Amino acid sequence: MRMTRSTFLKAVFGSVAAGVFSVAASTAMAQEVSPELEAWLQENALGTNAMVEENWDDIVARATQEGEVVVYSSSGRIAKLADHFQALYPGITLTLFDLGSVKTIEKTVREQDAGIFNVDVITTGNSGQVIYELLNNGRIFNYVPAHFADRIPQENQDPLLIRVNEAIVFFYNTDANPDGAPISNVWELTQEQYRGRVGIKDPMASGSSLMGLATLVQNPEEMAAAYERLTGEALVLGDGVPDAGYEFVRRLLANDVVIFKSGSKLADAAGAAGQDDAMIAMTNMTYISRNDSKGNVNAIMADLDPVSRMVYPTFMSIAANAPHPNAAKVFIAYLLGSPEMNLETVLDKPYLEGESFDMLQGLAPYHDAGSVSPRSDVPLPAGGEIWDEMKGWDITADFMWEQGPQLRDFWLIYSSQ
Amino acid sequence: MSDTAAPRGKPPFFSRQNMAYQVYRFKNKPEIIIGVLCLGFLSFVVLVPLLQIVKDAFTFQSYDLAYQRDGEVGAFTLLHFDRVFNQPISKALFVKPLINSLKMGFAVTLIAIFVGSSLAWLMVRTNVHFKGVFGAMLVFPYMMPSWVMALAWLSLFKNDRIGGSEGLLTYLTGVQVPDWVAYGYVPIVFTLAMHYYAYTYLLISGALATVDSELEEAGATCGLGKWKRIRVITMPLLMPALGSAVVLTFIRILGTFGTPALLGLPVRFFTFSTQIYASINARNQGDAYVLALVLIVLAISFIWINSRIIGVRKSYVTMTGKGFRKRESDLGKWRWPATILVILFLCMTVIMPLLLLLWESLTLIPGNYSLSNLTTYFWVGQGNVQLAYGEPGVIHNKGILGALGNSVKLGFMAALFNGALGLLVGYAVVRGRGAKLARWLEGIAFAPYIFPSIALGAIYIGMFSTNIGPVPALYGTFTILVLITVIKNLPFTSRTGIAAMLQIHQSLEETARVQGIGWFRRMFRIIIPLSMSGLVAGMLLTFITAMRELSLIILLISPGNMVLTGVIFGYQEQDMAQHSSAVTLMLVLIIITISVIVRLLSRSAGVGRLSAT
Incomplete structure (x- = not known):
């Protein structure tokens, strides 16, 4: 490094x-x-x-x-x-x-x-x-x-x-996107084009998925800056949303993110060969090995703004x-x-x-x-x-302990709407 | 205490005369002795955990520190009640899931009751073909983990919302099924009803078999039409069984987790149980236990309503000392159509899911259903590090075979103890009907049904970690697995016990008593044989659920006590789809085999005369 x-x-x-x-x-x-x-x-x-x-x-x-x-x-x-x-x-x-x-x-x-x-x-x-x-x-x-x-x-x-150490990352389908990663900024996942086309492993049931989200929430300034780099505009927070990290979670849910029970099923759904409208998966990096065992055609997005690997x-x-x-x-x-x-x-x-x-x-x-x-x-x-090439953020135990429950509550409220 | 003469001409309480009288009185009321003993035992194993849940709901947990930095862990708090009922999160955490659960509960119960009792009527009261085979097969769906049906549904109907490989329907026709067919309310209701109709089927067919056809014929003689006979004669006699079926199904649906989690998640259909599990998953016991208490209150009110409806009627006695005849009605030209309908039903609920499991266990790469991808490795392989982390196939796998032995042992022991306890509770409740003792006993015997399994397991660790009087510390032993399984299944067996006892007229026992026959002989010669068909059905249910149980015992098992469901859990965690399918299939087949054997044995032992099939 x-x-x-x-x-x-x-x-x-x-x-x-x-x-x-x-x-x-x-x-x-x-x-x-x-x-x-x-x-x-x-x-x-x-x-x-x-x-x-x-x-x-x-x-x-x-x-x-x-x-x-x-x-x-x-x-x-x-x-x-x-x-x-x-x-x-x-x-x-x-x-x-x-x-x-x-x-x-x-x-x-x-x-x-x-x-x-x-x-x-x-x-x-x-x-x-x-x-x-x-x-x-x-x-x-x-x-x-x-x-x-x-x-x-x-x-x-x-x-x-x-x-x-393991990581939550974003997968894309190489059959559907032969020219490489379809996005360069995580905020693109909250745009209309990806409505219902992003999958996430249920953070209410999976500790690793919750930690992946929390890693983004932990860095609100960088998230806000990334939004500006993408759109050229300042981020406007929703009603009662505390910061840009939470705003990302809110918009992801509002954009009809599909919640999966199992991370491996999600990796298979995103990575099955021959799809032309495959979804993007936010899941554990380790499921990239299912490219070999299950014939998936997933690839990891290694260069995302502001971060591509949540450890x-x-x-x-x-x-x-x-x-x-x-x-x-x-x-x-x-x-x-x-x-x-x-x-x-x-x-x-x-x-x-x-x-x-x-x-x-x-x-x-x-x-x-x-x-x-x-x-x-x-x-x-x-x-x-590819691990070393990716920009990664770590999650602190303090943040998980103090903000984890709030993030769960937030997810619960906005996912039930 | 006092040996002074009694003032009012009555002997003092502790005098020998009075004691002898009291002993005599109690000897003639064995239901009171049994009731008190059962109540004492159940209070300990059921009420203590319940109080613990109540206490934890009012106690500040370490998880809550995130909400109140200055809170003191262990102190009294209303925080959890505030969150669940009052704060903005209440809508997402409590109100919506509750509405979803109730909607789901009512619909599933309605369908399950309809399907279950229609099938029971066909099997018991008509001359539909292949009764023997059908009768046995109709309970098979209940022997599979309920998520098997949900998985089968997904592989048939999934659409591009969850992406990946196409569902079978889309693959064959190119049509994308709309979301509401593929996920959420409709499929959840359907798959759960196809699983839980078994309660109704078992209970109603048991009860129908004991309704004397002469009663209906008497109605016919009086000029009642067919439907009126069913409405005014048969139906009322079936009320206890029907009531039990409604209660069991409805409450079970409120607590069910696997299927809603699998089919509801893609469209964010959350239920009460998924919220409880999510809270427990976060180790947020406060929220989880408040929600659990709501479930318990719901269940209790439901039981209360049920007992009001059933309880006001004087008698549901169908078994008396008098003649008994069972007559089948001729379906006539509907005989074959009805048979074919049952066959189609069984194909959908039994054959298809089992084939799916088998196929899954035979695939080299999971999810690829082409013939060239088939292998028997996961059944007979010796262990090859290239495949499945070197885990040997099922028949060479010591871990699986050991767990198999434990599972069967657990199932049998739980069924045996459950049968005995259910019979005693049923006896005490029915013979003491109307008394407070009976009502308490009935309520408390039902309570375990609504405990979140994982919470009960967690509390049992603390309760049985040290010796209690003469009982040594049970934690870490096989006994505690049996105990908790018996307690958790008691609601089934006590319901079937009560339903069975309600049908046995007291006169039968009184006749024996007049002849000076003691309680034990009355029990073994009259009560047990007559209630056998219901009891066997209840014990079979216990056996099946005990074999399938996981979340209840996961905290209590140790490697030496490993059971099959624990093994399956492990394989699923590790994404070893073929192993998990193979072991699930094996589990289902073993449950099926053993229950078929039990049915055959009980039939040849004379129980069959009364039993449904």
């Missing part, structure tokens, strides 16, 4: 904000931790007791003694790892609960409130609730394996380690009072991939076999176009190289 002036400034502001935020987070955490939990944290070198250097062999030995690692996950693909993980770490059984993001948080909170501590590793998205409800309340703790710390950019490990992270962490804390550490390291991997490593499909699997380890099921490892030394997956 080239470092332009604006990205540099943003990086500076971002790290200042992150610093302020992490101080706030750690004070909040300190309030919640009971003496018993503090003792447990100390014993297992977690939370504020995290060590800069670890004796990894010792951790693996203890993990093997613990014999099991229990994982609550928002994603079922992680189940593909069981055999490989257990072969690599004989003696540690991987027990996986595939719960989806809502139930992962719900189950964790309910169990901990009832005094049940079953789970070791929690991996799920939905940054607002993960950071504010789980991390800040001492229900989960950040753990970054020491030997990975300098290979993971700060924003991907603080306040909480990211397992994988949403999936986190991983160790649960409070985890019964197998060392096995949890080993599994988190495994999910980051082999330490021997670097940008020059050649990875071949199928990723879930042979040497590629041994290199990618826990990344293997997610090494797909549209998914990006938090590490800076992992090559981009084949077909997903």
Whole structure:
């Protein structure tokens, strides 16, 4: 990535904000931790007791003694790892609960409130609730394996380690648009020409879709500027609409955007070959892989004003009072991939076999176009190289926590009209 | 307490004389003992979650911090009620979805009652052809997850609003179906009615089978015409079953989620249930629970109206100790047309969705229906990393087979306990009819029907995480899955229990009692055999729903307790269409096989004399 002036400034502001935020987070955490939990944290070198250097062999030995690692996950693909993980770490059984993001948080909170501590590793998205409800309340703790710390950019490990970054993007149908992307500005989607011809994955049911919208709403000035660049006029807000971000959502709905239950069905609807009036899809980038598996002819719009990639992270962490804390550490390291991997490593499909699997380890099921490892030394997956060319915005956990509910209400009100 | 002499010539309450008398009195009123025991148990497993929902509706949740930065989590608040009923969002969150749900509920109930009772009449009271096969097949649609019908509808009728591959109709004729046919109110009502008519069909055919034809003949002797006989004799006797069917269908429709979500979303047709799920999905429990409470109030008022209508009548007794005859009316020249109509109906509701599932499970690339794209890999494949992340085909898949065992176990155990509990509740309610105890019991046994499943599951985690008296902590065990399934299905079985008991005249039991036959023997020799046809139908419903249930138990299952629906959920999440179709088909086929076996067994055991088919 080239470092332009604006990205540099943003990086500076971002790290200042992150610093302020992490101080706030750690004070909040300190309030919640009971003496018993503090003792447990100390014993297992977690939370504020995290060590800069670890004796990894010792951790693996203890993990093997613990014999099991229990994982609550928002994603079922992680189940593909069981055999490989257990072969690599004989003696540690991987027990996986595939719960989806809502139930992962719900189950964790309910169990901990009832005094049940079953789970070791929690991996799920939905940054607002993960950071504010789980991390800040001492229900989960950040753990970054020491030997990975300098290979993971700060924003991907603080306040909480990211397992994988994914993005919401816009697809267009290359059969219907042989000359390339039909639009260059997101505001074109709210114009008459695209009435009923834009599809979106239901943000009321899908956390990632809501985060994609929220990413746009989070940047009202840039959205307003993009509108002016497109039309040459200043944006006029609807009645009671707070800013340009919300105005975009309102106009999108007023333009009869079609709401889809499933992101993959949306990708197939937009991308089915042979259409001459195909819709534009706002969905998860990872479904571009259905071009291969389902014969879709989708392409990603890489150069949209003001943004073409809305990133949403999936986190991983160790649960409070985890019964197998060392096995949890080993599994988190495994999910980051082999330490021997670097940008020059050649990875071949199928990723879930042979040497590629041994290199990618826990990344293997997610090494797909549209998914990006938090590490800076992992090559981009084949077909997903476009990631670096796209202008991307990240969503902050603060915004999701504070504005997520308002955005849902807004969507609800304007979608029912 | 006091052993002083009683002032008014009555023995004091705790005297031996009075105690003996009270024991004697209660021995002769077993319904009170049973009623109290059932009420106690149900209060705990039903009322505690209900109170929790009420409490949470009035409690400031962490989600609400976004609305009130200075709010205190856990404090009392009216915020949720304000949002749902008062603030501008109320219109979108509450009013419109409620209207949609009611519109949907009335239409589906009307159609389902009409279709279900017509079919029941055809099967029980006429000489339509192939009754045996039809009778069994008519409940098949209910054994499929309801979204299968919705998916079938979409693949037939979808138009270019949702783009992608064409629907079959457009593909064949080139005609674009208008939006209102493809999505929203009309298809939702139609597909749901084709799914839920099974309640009416089962209940009415059970009741019809026990209506003595002699009663109708007596009417004919008195010169009543055919329709008048149906109106003044048959219909009134069917009222309890019909009432149950209306209640079950209507309330179920209010709570149904899958089909409206699938068919309503493209045209933004939102219902009450989709709003509740959306709120729960955001972990916005406040809104969700207030909406759930509205559903509960709606359901209770509906039941109240129903019991007012049914309850004022003195008797629905059809089973007495006297003669019993069942006569079929001859359809004459309508015999074949009626048969063909049923066949067409079954093709639409059973054959087509099943074929669609089968085909889907045999495609190499999902959605491509050409013959060259067929493969048996997803059934018999050994696991190939190139396909479906290396997941082996169904018959080699240990995860699927293990889950299958658990599902069947869960279904059987739930059905068994449900049958017993439903019978006891029915007995206590009917024999104690008019008393407060009976009314409370009836109400409380119905309450689980209107709980949002996922909320009940969430509350059970907290309730059963520690031991309660002698009962050890049930969380994480298989028992809690059975318990919650039994509770959630109790409304079916208690309704069928009540309907069955209403038809058994007390004189039968009194005769036995005069001869000094004890309660247990009366139960096993008289009540259970006579109510068997209704009871088996209720237990079968439990078995079916238990096998299909997911959102209720998803929070409570663990890998060791994995059930088939959990496996399907996983495959759907991962977009593994063939695996999910194959496992769904397998689930449906297993449900069908087991229920056919149960029917055959119960028929050969003598229940068939009374049962519908």
